[in-house]
Amino acid sequence: MADRNRVQKHVARARIILGSAARLSVAEVARHAGVGRPAVWRWQERFVDAGVDGLLRDATRKPGKVPLGDAMIHRVVALTCAEPPGEATHWTGRAMAETAGISLRSVQRIWAAHDLQPHRIRTFKVLRWLARHPRWVFHFTPTSGSWLNAVETFFSALTRRRIRRGSFHAIVDLQAAINRYIAEHNADPKPFNWTKPADQILAKVNRLNASVH
Numbered sequence: 650m651a652d653r654n655r656v657q658k659h660v661a662r663a664r665i666i667l668g669s670a671a672r673l674s675v676a677e678v679a680r681h682a683g684v685g686r687p688a689v690w691r692w693q694e695r696f697v698d699a700g701v702d703g704l705l706r707d708a709t710r711k712p713g714k715v716p717l718g719d720a721m722i723h724r725v726v727a728l729t730c731a732e733p734p735g736e737a738t739h740w741t742g743r744a745m746a747e748t749a750g751i752s753l754r755s756v757q758r759i760w761a762a763h764d765l766q767p768h769r770i771r772t773f774k775v776l777r778w779l780a781r782h783p784r785w786v787f788h789f790t791p792t793s794g795s796w797l798n799a800v801e802t803f804f805s806a807l808t809r810r811r812i813r814r815g816s817f818h819a820i821v822d823l824q825a826a827i828n829r830y831i832a833e834h835n836a837d838p839k840p841f842n843w844t845k846p847a848d849q850i851l852a853k854v855n856r857l858n859a860s861v862h
Contacts (some may be wrong), residue, residue, distance in 0.1 A: 658707075659704065659705060661683060661684055661688075662681045662682075662692050662704040663704065664678075664681055664682040665678055665682045665688070665689050665693065666686070666692065666693070666696050666704070668681050668682065669689075669693055675689050675690070677724075686757075686761050687754075687757075688730070689756055690754055690757050690758075691754070692704065694754065713783070716758075717751065717755055721749065721751065722759055724749060725749050725751070725756060725759045725760075726759065726763055726765070727747060728740070728745065728748065728749065729745065729760065729765050729767055738769045739768055740767040741767075741768070742756045742757055742760075746773070764765045799841060802841075807827065807830055807831075810830070811826055811827070811830045812827070
């Protein structure tokens with residue numbers, strides 16, 4: 650039984666390294682290997698430090714290692730939600746580890762536990778803005794329902810009617826053409842009026858979602 654368990658561990662570790670070499674995400678690697686994300690980080694680090702031999706033996710736990718306290722975890726989360734130092738656009742794991750005085754793996758564990766992904770800068774900033782403005786709520790429509798978005802409809806018309814067949818020698822020419830189109834459009838606006846009541850539209854959307862799922 651012990652030998653069988655050892656083989657299973659080695660197979661899982663090999664899948665972690667192969668998945669990492671294939672540039673899969675940590676979540677995908679963890680799912681294929683049947684382990685948690687902390688295990689993925691642990692064996693990635695072990696492979697970098699000790700190669701294949703490091704995958705074949707279990708590491709001994711360092712005695713007396715004090716776990717991170719709540720104050721440190723809260724500090725890392727707060728720092729992650731703030732602007733990074735210098736000219737950086739977002740926090741990296743190593744920068745956070747150096748600032749907080751903890752290991753990179755500890756930072757990764759905290760970020761995973763709190764679902765923080767600062768490298769996804771646009772999504773991260775949007776979520777942070779929404780947290781400060783609870784009255785605002787995003788509503789996402791399926792791709793097939795993009796016609797519901799009036800902004801997309803306007804830009805589609807702008808592209809078809811003014812930009813696609815236009816000839817522009819400089820950015821300022823393009824900007825001027827867009828501004829003229831907007832001014833002309835606003836001079837004679839035509840508000841969009843729904844031809845069906847909201848309950849019929851929502852019923853159709855619900856039928857579409859049911860057919861997709």
